[in-house]
Amino acid sequence: MAEPLTVAKTLNVPGTSWRAILMLPPRLAVTTVLFSFLYSLSLPIAMLRAIYLRLVKGKPSQILKLGAHNAIHLDDMHYPCQQVYKEPLDESRLRKALVELAAEDGIGEGKIWLKFHAEKPNDWPTASAFDVDHLIKKSTVEGYSYFDYISDRKKRGEPGAVLRMDVWNGDSGKPTVVFFAGSGNAWDGSANFNFIKELMNRYIGNPPNKVFQRPEITAASAAKFDQGSFLCFLLKMPWNIARNWWNTLWNATRAFQWAGGNTVGPKITALNLSKEDSLRLYNGAKALGVKPFAVWTYASVKACKEVLGTMPTGLTQQASLQTRHFPLEGQTTRDLVGDWLFGPTQDVPAEYTLDEAQKGYEELLRELDEVGPLLRDAIWAKAYGIVNSGAAIFQMLPTYSARAHLFDRNIFVNNYGIRTMPPGSPFHWHNWNAPFWFGINTINVDGCTTTFVGSSFWGLDVVKALRDNMEATIKEIMAKAPESLDDIPAYRQPISPTASRESDAVTHTKSRAILGWSSA
Numbered sequence: 001m002a003e004p005l006t007v008a009k010t011l012n013v014p015g016t017s018w019r020a021i022l023m024l025p026p027r028l029a030v031t032t033v034l035f036s037f038l039y040s041l042s043l044p045i046a047m048l049r050a051i052y053l054r055l056v057k058g059k060p061s062q063i064l065k066l067g068a069h070n071a072i073h074l075d076d077m078h079y080p081c082q083q084v085y086k087e088p089l090d091e092s093r094l095r096k097a098l099v100e101l102a103a104e105d106g107i108g109e110g111k112i113w114l115k116f117h118a119e120k121p122n123d124w125p126t127a128s129a130f131d132v133d134h135l136i137k138k139s140t141v142e143g144y145s146y147f148d149y150i151s152d153r154k155k156r157g158e159p160g161a162v163l164r165m166d167v168w169n170g171d172s173g174k175p176t177v178v179f180f181a182g183s184g185n186a187w188d189g190s191a192n193f194n195f196i197k198e199l200m201n202r203y204i205g206n207p208p209n210k211v212f213q214r215p216e217i218t219a220a221s222a223a224k225f226d227q228g229s230f231l232c233f234l235l236k237m238p239w240n241i242a243r244n245w246w247n248t249l250w251n252a253t254r255a256f257q258w259a260g261g262n263t264v265g266p267k268i269t270a271l272n273l274s275k276e277d278s279l280r281l282y283n284g285a286k287a288l289g290v291k292p293f294a295v296w297t298y299a300s301v302k303a304c305k306e307v308l309g310t311m312p313t314g315l316t317q318q319a320s321l322q323t324r325h326f327p328l329e330g331q332t333t334r335d336l337v338g339d340w341l342f343g344p345t346q347d348v349p350a351e352y353t354l355d356e357a358q359k360g361y362e363e364l365l366r367e368l369d370e371v372g373p374l375l376r377d378a379i380w381a382k383a384y385g386i387v388n389s390g391a392a393i394f395q396m397l398p399t400y401s402a403r404a405h406l407f408d409r410n411i412f413v414n415n416y417g418i419r420t421m422p423p424g425s426p427f428h429w430h431n432w433n434a435p436f437w438f439g440i441n442t443i444n445v446d447g448c449t450t451t452f453v454g455s456s457f458w459g460l461d462v463v464k465a466l467r468d469n470m471e472a473t474i475k476e477i478m479a480k481a482p483e484s485l486d487d488i489p490a491y492r493q494p495i496s497p498t499a500s501r502e503s504d505a506v507t508h509t510k511s512r513a514i515l516g517w518s519s520a
Contacts, residue, residue: 011465012262013308014458020260027259031249038398039245046399047237050384054230060383061222066214067326067340068382068389071186073107075160076153078181079192079391081432082146082452084135085176088169089203089426091116097202101195102163105212105337107183113153113161117168121177125270128277129471132268132452135177136168143460146179147266147433176426182391188341189391190320190416193430193443195337200425211337213328221325224371225379233380237401244398247408251437255457262459266435269460269467271451271474278449281474282488283481290358292444293415295477296451298357300411300440301348303469307462311352312438314345314404317364318392318414324368339389342382344374345404348411377402392434406436407456416443420490438466447488 014020020027057063091114099109121135132145139148150164164181182192198211217225255261273281285295297315304312322340323331344367346360367375381402387394392414395406404410412434421427428448433441435454442451453467 011307011461012260012459013462014254014259014261016309017260020254023259027250027253031246031253034249034253035242035246038249039242042245042399043238043241046241046386046401047234049386050234050237050401053384053388059226060379061217061225063383063388064225064379065216067217067322067338068188070387071339071389073105073111073162073183074185075111075162077183077185077390077393078150078164079184079187079189079432080147080150080179080181081192081430082132083178083180083196083427083431084429085178085426086428087172087426088176089116089167089178091167093203094165094167094199097199098163098165101199101202101208105186107162111162113158113164113166115166117166119168121168121170121175124175125272128271128273129467130270130272132270134270135175136179143267143269145266145268147268147435149179150181175428184393185390186339187337187391188320188339189318189414189432190322190341191337191339192391193416193419194335196427196430197335197419197421198337200427201422204422204424206422209333209335211335213336214338215322215326215328215331215336217326221371225325225376227371228376228380230384233384233401240401240403241399244400244405244408247405248398251407251457255459261457262462264456266433266454266456267458267460267463268433268435268452268454269464270431271453271467271471272429272431273449273451273474275447277478278444278447279485279488280478280481281449283485284477284479286486287480287482288354288477290354291361292449293364293417294354294357294361295474296415296440296442297360297411297413298352298354299470299473300413300438300453300466301352301357302473303466304411304438305352307465307469308458310409311350312348312409312411314410315348315360316343316345316395316404316406316410316412318343318412319364319368321368325371341391342375342378343392343395344368344372344378345402345410346374374403396436406434408437410437412436412439412441414439414441418488418490419443419445421446440470444488 053063063069095114098114102112125134132143138144162183166179168177170176182195194211198209202208252264253259255264282292285292301312319342320340321342322336323334326340349356366372381400382388382394385394386397386399406412429450430443430445431450431452433439433452433454435456437457439454455463
């Protein structure tokens, strides 16, 4: 890795220090030993699993008929996130709504953890960029996050659960914080957000919506999902899995302090924009002829180049295909709760400009709409993997046989786009992160753009430097906004109750391209 040119010398980027250079032989030895054992163990399991699924379950569209396979609720297999509300939550109302809603998807009250804590959160942060533990301090460890807190439930003697909500009520108008751990094996990330949206809908007393539905893949989409050769897929598995294991282990090994790194484990930080700044970001991007999605991918690649001194090789862009390829008859919302997640990966060119980022966004739309080769690569990897469901859990395993892996010079870009909460809901912020090699998770809810960035390899100081670099880029885009600002368009569901399922998907595509905020 080249020495970073634009970073202060006090910032320790793993792999660049003298200690890292001196420890190169031990790093190679450790990686080689671990690789030899784990690769030889996992390869036959992965290949036999793929062959079994092909012979017993069939083609990708048959395995993923509902979007996922074996998507069942499991204890402590979570989608973790941090939510902030503008008003304190009522425990009895929340518990009633939570238990009733969860029961509709087979989650009994005994599998729900809901606890209200006595202490109050700290006040609102004074800047867009702030530490993830600013609102809730649960440890003396710097950067201790909701992610860590949820993972430490056994240390506190708490029972296992499918759903977890820890609530810290604040005063009216001040932050109320919720650490939410949703179902990470049965629901994708977008669906976990939709679960909370419906929870708020019922919490404020609105009529319930039927969010747990499992539409099947359309015939036209199924034919596209199945294009390809299983034999070719099988022949690629040894190389893909070898590459995934080696790069995962190499990045993890050099992250340890003994090897010149900072730490191994999720480190996350925040970049939450106000409604006013979110509006300027939208209009600044519009003035430059690009979409907000492209701004985030451009800013993240630029941060890697300038902070880490290296370019990522891929952008894994998460997307729910529910309304595109698994639509309900007459569907008018995109609020279902289930698993329709896929992660096509784009290559990152050597010169990644804002225009290139916009082209990548447009390419992503084509991939999702037409089931292009990048998306098919992700579809087959999910269909024939060891795990075939969940909020990116299936992608984490080195046995996920796709063209790129999340732990290897790959930016995980997860943009839920423009979302809304029921009018009258106290909900304010939604933040989550998938801290792989480098993770960017962002959403715009009721006009506020909230973003967490994180990594399991770089350490907190480097993650903050990456965030700060991205913030500077975002502000440059915001500065391009004209004096007269257009409103951010609300999500307009284009599906017509009288249209066919195939034509629905086309209409949905056009509306998505107009909004240009998200693929998720």
